[in-house]
Amino acid sequence: MCGIVGYTGKSGVGKVLLKGLKRLEYRGYDSAGVAVVQNDGIYLQKKKGMIKDLEPITIPSGNTGIGHTRWATHGKPSDENAHPFKGCSGEFAIVHNGIIDNFITIKEELIEKGHEFSSETDSEILVHLIEEYHEGNLLQTMGEVIKKLRGSYAVCAVQRDSDRIVVARNQSPLVIGIGVEENLVASDIPAILDHTNEVKYLEDGDIAELTPSRIRIWDRKGVPVERETVEIDWTHEDAEKSGYEHYMLKEIYEQPKAIHDSLLGRLVEFDDVDFNSYDTRHIRLISCGTSYHAALVGKYIIEELAAIPCTTDLASEYRYSSPSDLTPFTILISQSGETADTIAAAREAKQRGCKTLAITNVMNSSITREVDEVIYTQAGPEIGVAATKTFTTQLIVLYLIAMELGLNNKRLLRENVQEYRDELRRLPRHVKVLLDQSDYIRDVCDKLVTAEDIFFVGRNINYPVALEGALKLKEIAYIHSAGYPAGELKHGPFALLTERTPVVSILVKDHTFEKMLGNIGEIAARGSPIISVGDEDRELEKLSDDMIVIPSVPPLFSPILVNVVLQLMAYHTARKRGCSIDKPRNLAKSVTVE
Amino acid sequence: MKAVILAAGEGTRLRPFTSSEPKVMIPVANKPILHHVVEALVDSDVTDIVMVVGYHKQRIMSYFGNGEDMGADIEYVVQPKQVGTAHALYQTKDIMDGEFLVLPGDNLIHRETIDYFLSERHGYSILITKNEEPSKYGVVTMLNGLVKKIEEKPAESESHLISTGIYSLDTDIFPRIHDLMMDNVYDLTSVMDDLKEDAPLHGISTDFMWMDAVYPWDLLSLNSAALTDIGTSSLGIIEEGVSIKGDVKIGEGTVIKGGTHIEGPAVIGEGCEIGPQACILPSTSIGDDCRISPFTMVQNSIVMSGVNIGPNSMIDSSVIGEGVNIGAGFSSHADAVDMKVEDGFEMVEKIGCMIAEDTLIGSGVTVYPGVVVGEDCDIRGGVVLRERCPPGSTVL
Numbered sequence: 001m002c003g004i005v006g007y008t009g010k011s012g013v014g015k016v017l018l019k020g021l022k023r024l025e026y027r028g029y030d031s032a033g034v035a036v037v038q039n040d041g042i043y044l045q046k047k048k049g050m051i052k053d054l055e056p057i058t059i060p061s062g063n064t065g066i067g068h069t070r071w072a073t074h075g076k077p078s079d080e081n082a083h084p085f086k087g088c089s090g091e092f093a094i095v096h097n098g099i100i101d102n103f104i105t106i107k108e109e110l111i112e113k114g115h116e117f118s119s120e121t122d123s124e125i126l127v128h129l130i131e132e133y134h135e136g137n138l139l140q141t142m143g144e145v146i147k148k149l150r151g152s153y154a155v156c157a158v159q160r161d162s163d164r165i166v167v168a169r170n171q172s173p174l175v176i177g178i179g180v181e182e183n184l185v186a187s188d189i190p191a192i193l194d195h196t197n198e199v200k201y202l203e204d205g206d207i208a209e210l211t212p213s214r215i216r217i218w219d220r221k222g223v224p225v226e227r228e229t230v231e232i233d234w235t236h237e238d239a240e241k242s243g244y245e246h247y248m249l250k251e252i253y254e255q256p257k258a259i260h261d262s263l264l265g266r267l268v269e270f271d272d273v274d275f276n277s278y279d280t281r282h283i284r285l286i287s288c289g290t291s292y293h294a295a296l297v298g299k300y301i302i303e304e305l306a307a308i309p310c311t312t313d314l315a316s317e318y319r320y321s322s323p324s325d326l327t328p329f330t331i332l333i334s335q336s337g338e339t340a341d342t343i344a345a346a347r348e349a350k351q352r353g354c355k356t357l358a359i360t361n362v363m364n365s366s367i368t369r370e371v372d373e374v375i376y377t378q379a380g381p382e383i384g385v386a387a388t389k390t391f392t393t394q395l396i397v398l399y400l401i402a403m404e405l406g407l408n409n410k411r412l413l414r415e416n417v418q419e420y421r422d423e424l425r426r427l428p429r430h431v432k433v434l435l436d437q438s439d440y441i442r443d444v445c446d447k448l449v450t451a452e453d454i455f456f457v458g459r460n461i462n463y464p465v466a467l468e469g470a471l472k473l474k475e476i477a478y479i480h481s482a483g484y485p486a487g488e489l490k491h492g493p494f495a496l497l498t499e500r501t502p503v504v505s506i507l508v509k510d511h512t513f514e515k516m517l518g519n520i521g522e523i524a525a526r527g528s529p530i531i532s533v534g535d536e537d538r539e540l541e542k543l544s545d546d547m548i549v550i551p552s553v554p555p556l557f558s559p560i561l562v563n564v565v566l567q568l569m570a571y572h573t574a575r576k577r578g579c580s581i582d583k584p585r586n587l588a589k590s591v592t593v594e
Numbered sequence: 595m596k597a598v599i600l601a602a603g604e605g606t607r608l609r610p611f612t613s614s615e616p617k618v619m620i621p622v623a624n625k626p627i628l629h630h631v632v633e634a635l636v637d638s639d640v641t642d643i644v645m646v647v648g649y650h651k652q653r654i655m656s657y658f659g660n661g662e663d664m665g666a667d668i669e670y671v672v673q674p675k676q677v678g679t680a681h682a683l684y685q686t687k688d689i690m691d692g693e694f695l696v697l698p699g700d701n702l703i704h705r706e707t708i709d710y711f712l713s714e715r716h717g718y719s720i721l722i723t724k725n726e727e728p729s730k731y732g733v734v735t736m737l738n739g740l741v742k743k744i745e746e747k748p749a750e751s752e753s754h755l756i757s758t759g760i761y762s763l764d765t766d767i768f769p770r771i772h773d774l775m776m777d778n779v780y781d782l783t784s785v786m787d788d789l790k791e792d793a794p795l796h797g798i799s800t801d802f803m804w805m806d807a808v809y810p811w812d813l814l815s816l817n818s819a820a821l822t823d824i825g826t827s828s829l830g831i832i833e834e835g836v837s838i839k840g841d842v843k844i845g846e847g848t849v850i851k852g853g854t855h856i857e858g859p860a861v862i863g864e865g866c867e868i869g870p871q872a873c874i875l876p877s878t879s880i881g882d883d884c885r886i887s888p889f890t891m892v893q894n895s896i897v898m899s900g901v902n903i904g905p906n907s908m909i910d911s912s913v914i915g916e917g918v919n920i921g922a923g924f925s926s927h928a929d930a931v932d933m934k935v936e937d938g939f940e941m942v943e944k945i946g947c948m949i950a951e952d953t954l955i956g957s958g959v960t961v962y963p964g965v966v967v968g969e970d971c972d973i974r975g976g977v978v979l980r981e982r983c984p985p986g987s988t989v990l
Contacts, residue, residue: 243647243655243670253656260883264847264865269831422902425865425883429900429917433952435652436614551952 002083002097003027004174005191006066006156006165009182009212014059017067020184020191021051024069025383027097027187027589030077031070035084035093036062039161042093046082063212064163066156068095071588080119087127088115091160092138094130096123097187098152098172099593106148126155139209142166143222146207152592156185165210169202172592173338173366176200176208176215178229183210189232190381200227201364230364246581248384248476252567253435256428258389259560261378262396267421270404273373278355280329280405283310286318286345287333288591290387290471294394295333296464297559301398304461304556305412305420306405315341316594319348330354331401335382335390336590337365344594346370359397361390375401384582385589386476388567391468392431395560399424423557430551434564437548441565442572444546447529448473449576451502454481455528456566457489458506459516462534465559466506469566476584477574486512486519497526504569505544506562507534510555517543533565534558596690597640600682600759601628601699602648602673607808607936610950610968610985611915616649618699619657621898622813623820624845624861624879626657628699630820632664635697637705638712641666644689645699646682648673678780679759680771687768696782698759702816704803711760711798719796720744720786721760723804730808731756732783734797741795746783755797757783758804809940810948810966811933813913817896818877821859830862836869845882863899881916894928895946904957912946920949921957921975931964950985 003024007016017034032054033046043060047053051069068083084093100106103122106129111117115128129145130138138159145168146153152171158164167174167185177184177192177199184192185208192199202208205220206227219225244250266272283302285295292314299310311328313321319341330349334342337360347370349356356371361379368374377393403420406412412420448454454473458466467483474481484493486505497503503523507516513535520543524530532544535558541547550561574581605617612620618628625633628645635643643666647654651672661668669689673682683696695711697703711721720741722734728751735743735753744757759782771785779785789795807813824841830848832838840858844850847865854869862868863882873891874880881899886892890907897903897914904922911928914920928946932939947961950968956975967973968985977989 242659242668243651250656253652257656260865263883267847267865268849268867421867422885425867425885426900426902426917426919428883429952433614433917436650438652 002071003069003187003191004066004083004095004097004154004156004185005068005187006095006158006167006185006210007182008064008163008165008210009179009184011061011063013062013065014056016184016195017065018051018054018056019194020186021067021069023190023193024187025051025583027069027071031079031082032068033082033084034059034065034067035086035095035158036060036065037158037160037162038062041090041160042086042158044084044086044093046079046084048077048079048082064158064165066093066095066158066165068097076120081121083121083123085119085121085124085127087124087131089131092127092130092134092157094123094127094155094157096126097154098170100125100149100153101151102149103151122151126153127157130157138162138164138166139207142168142207143218146170154187163211166207167202167210168207170204171366174202176202176210178215181212183212183215185210193232197232198229199232200229202227204369245575246384246571247382248386248388248571248581251382251384251388252564252571254380255389255392255564256432256435258379258393259396259431260428261380262393263400263424264378266400267424270400272375273357273401273404275401275405275408278329279327280308280408282326282328283308284328284330284349284354285310285312285333286315286330286342286349288315288339288341290391290468291333291335291339291342291394293464293468293471294391294398295331296467297395297461298331298333298398298402300461300464301395301556302402302405305399305402306409307411308405308409313345315339315345319345323352327353327355330356331359332356332367332371333359333394334365334367335361335377335387335394337362337367338590338592339367340592340594343367343370359394361393383589385584385587386472386570386581392560392563396424396427399557423554427553427557427560430553430561431564433551434561435568437565438568438572441548441568444531444548445569445572445576447502447531447546448477448479448569448573451479451500453496453501454479455489455493455497455501455503456481456483456506457486457503457519457523458483458562459486459512460510461555461559462506462508462562465562465566466504468563469504469506469569472567472570473573475587476570476581477577477579478584479573479577486516489519490522494522494526497523497528499527499529502529502531504531504533504566507532507537507540508550508555508558508562509535509537510558513537520544531569533562595640595693595695596642596644597635597695597697598644598646598683598686598690599628599631599697599699600646600679601654602646602651602682603676603700604649605700608810608813610966611810611813611913611948613950613969613985614650615653615916617807619650619653620807620813621879621881621896622702622817623824624863624881625820627702627807627816628654629657629664630702631697631699632658632661632666632668634703634705634708635695636665638708640695640708640712643668644671644686645669646671646673646685648676648682679782680785681775681780683782684768684771684775687765690765690768693762693764696759696761696763700806701758702803702805702820703758703760707760707800707802707804710800710802711762714798715762716796717762718764718789718793719762719798721758721804722755722797722799723758723801724754724799725756726754728754728756731806732759733757736797736799739796741786741790741797744783744787744790746781755799757786758800761786809933809935810913811942811945811964813896814877814894814911814945817879818859818894821861821877821879824859824861826858829864830866833870840876887922894944898951910946911944913948915949915951915953915969917952918949918955919953920955921959923958924955924961925959926961927963929963933964947979
């Protein structure tokens with residue numbers, strides 16, 4: 001996972017590139033660099049570390065350049081392995097996002113021909129290939145080079161004394177921004193928004209050439225093509241912190257609006273997908289990480305509202321599993337739509353003859369090209385590495401899907417639907433009220449800050465929420481935590497409970513409430529501090545050391561509210577521990593490696 | 595030129611509507627008062643805005659973001675403790691430069707108000723306006739275009755001119771505020787009173803829009819003022835048999851069901867379900883994600899977001915807070931009421947009920963004119979409410 005940006009236009013390219021990279025930081029941030037085209041060569045500056053570690057003052061003026069923020073895949077983060085790469089002659093520079101599968105063979109061939117490599121990356125072969133094949137026209141050269149490649153790439157190349165940027169894309173995102181007397185190219189929209197909101201998405205196999213005044217695109221056969229111009233309605237609000245200390249906190253507080261936006265125009269009439277035209281007698285939900293927890297909650301939602309049997313799979317497991325004769329309707333969930341394993345699972349499902357639906361937050365992302373149907377979550381861009389509002393809106397979409405399926409197969413009566421609609425419509429308000437408890441939750445977190453192990457327990461629909469709570473705490477607060485179905489504690493994990501292992505327990509007044517109370521009693525007997533999250537209850541309050549009460553909703557909708565509490569818990573604990581909340585160590589926002 | 599908007603205070607006299615939201619975020623015509631202020635500034639080409647926030651600041655920050663959506667560039671400065679307006683302004687001293695405007699975030703203004711002030715101001719200036727009840731405000735006494743005296747909420751006032759709290763200042767004000775704070779003076783009115791001894795303070799008098807909501811019932815007149823000229827537009831779905839007259843604005847994703855009658859000026863937010871057979875009459879604002887059930891009438895009222903009103907209900911000249919859930923057959927008629935305020939009574943010509951956020955009301959409840967129901971109350975079915983309900987009360 002990396003972010004790339006290219007600009008050709010007026011002077012001051014250094015500033016444009018750095019600002020663009022800053023906006024792509026969520027795609028990776030272990031090293032960064034820029035290349036600026038000069039008359040007599042190409043200026044290069046690259047460094048291991050964050051984008052802010054680059055030195056803007058030393059970047060010379062210029063009109064054309066490319067930049068890169070890296071997330072190491074081949075080769076560790078270092079100054080040498082940072083992009084851009086210049087090759088032997090210094091005439092060209094490239095940046096690359098993706099993975100070239102056959103780079104070792106190509107590299108050996110190039111070394112034989114006398115090329116000298118300065119890094120351990122797969123990307124560097126690209127610039128040497130360009131040098132090798134160059135016969136006067138960079139565009140043609142790029143066409144030759146990509147024929148050699150197997151794997152995924154979004155690549156931008158520039159040449160000494162030229163205002164031209166040549167780009168190519170295959171299975172890695174690349175979008176062109178159309179400006180006035182300036183044009184841009186980047187891995188994602190936020191890097192472009194400062195200059196224009198009109199963009200063109202490149203398709204796999206496309207090559208394009210950008211100059212300040214012109215954009216030309218060719219498809220994989222070398223035929224000139226027009227790609228549709230799309231107007232983006234995201235604004236910058238979306239990409240900046242506006243008063244909040246961290247993106248994550250900003251995004252947690254954006255959830256009432258995100259829920260509202262995800263429901264908009266879908267609650268009374270849902271016409272994103274006509275499920276009647278598919279066989280939905282069996283459903284499979286596939287995803288990774290936090291999205292997998294949404295899938296697990298989705299299973300409970302769909303089974304309750306539509307009584308359709310659901311199975312869930314991790315994308316990285318499903319894609320290597322053995323096919324069966326069943327062809328369930330397959331729902332793939334990926335926030336970014338770029339998750340490599342989920343995309344591969346979508347292809348695999350199609351291969352196995354299943355109809356596929358993707359739930360994603362990113363318009364025209366790679367996964368949308370692999371599936372039969374797409375539903376967008378409408379959460380707006382999420383910059384914090386820890387998923388918050390996108391998880392919440394994934395659940396909202398799953399409620400909408402389940403209601404629609406339930407109406408179709410008559411498991412859900414029309415007269416009951418109004419009640420569910422009212423409940424969904426009230427969720428933004430409930431979350432807003434819950435967020436007002438932030439300071440109280442912060443104080444409760446004092447109990448978690450020094451813990452080395454924390455358990456999260458829940459039952460039924462809140463069991464996956466316990467898993468998600470534990471994951472959040474691991475990712476941003478670096479505390480070992482584990483989620484369990486409360487009934488499973490005594491089958492092993494119980495042995496680990498002591499006075500030093502806090503237990504966060506989720507209890508809502510559903511049919512498992514009594515059983516949960518029993519479990520809490522057992523935990524209390526081990527002396528573990530208990531923090532309860534859920535519906536108000538006197539007995540529960542007595543058993544708990546701390547109690548965070550959520551607004552009263554039917555148990556089916558409680559995961560949304562419980563999860564907001566667990567998000568704030570993870571946030572405040574991480575903050576008290578001084579962790580780098582928006583950019584946790586070793587993690588990237590979109591996982592485009594397998 | 596930069597503008598500083600003071601938006602840190604709670605606005606306690608508007609309780610219970612400020613229990614979880616500052617006064618500046620109370621909606622009139624479906625936009626927070628502060629949004630109207632930002633719009634007026636942007637329309638007058640003042641786009642560089644600094645907001646001083648404090649009380650429930652997240653509500654403001656999440657709503658406005660960095661201002662891009664409104665064509666503004668908004669920066670936030672936090673006043674950790676709300677001790678006074680001068681102290682609030684002082685928090686911005688490190689990011690201000692040269693001349694700037696200062697405005698309160700809780701008054702309804704128009705672009706003409708700002709345009710006029712911008713063209714008339716010279717040096718230190720203050721915008722003043724006429725008011726029938728000057729003793730609620732900073733009363734200004736003028737002499738030859740200059741301010742002779744400003745006095746905050748005097749018992750006896752010699753003038754009908756009041757300060758709008760809108761100033762044109764420069765960074766020289768900060769050392770003065772600093773010195774006065776040493777003497778425990780924290781409000782901007784007193785700072786201006788002190789300033790006029792050393793420098794001419796110009797009083798710019800205006801008749802353009804400037805409205806303040808001191809008490810909850812004042813919100814209704816702000817609402818109807820903000821609803822004038824809203825125009826007609828709909829992004830929602832309007833079913834067959836709906837009749838719409840006058841200026842009516844309907845938001846995205848809202849469904850207006852058959853047989854519903856709407857008479858403008860009225861605005862209905864996003865994601866609502868209205869009707870069938872509901873009746874929305876003039877000067878009504880309905881927020882986002884609301885449901886108005888069949889045979890229910892709402893007129894001259896503010897219904898905030900996330901409100902559910904059951905069938906066969908009547909809501910007149912009332913303010914219904916966010917997330918309020920009202921059962922079937924609710925009745926709140928409007929009448930003239932002598933409302934109790936801190937220092938006596940205030941006659942209100944027409945007022946229904948005022949119900950604060952997240953209160954739950956059962957079926958068949960009647961609320962008498964002028965009754966204020968606090969937040970998070972549980973009013974059970976069949977109750978007749980004649981008196982104020984404190985927050986969190988259960989009424990059987």
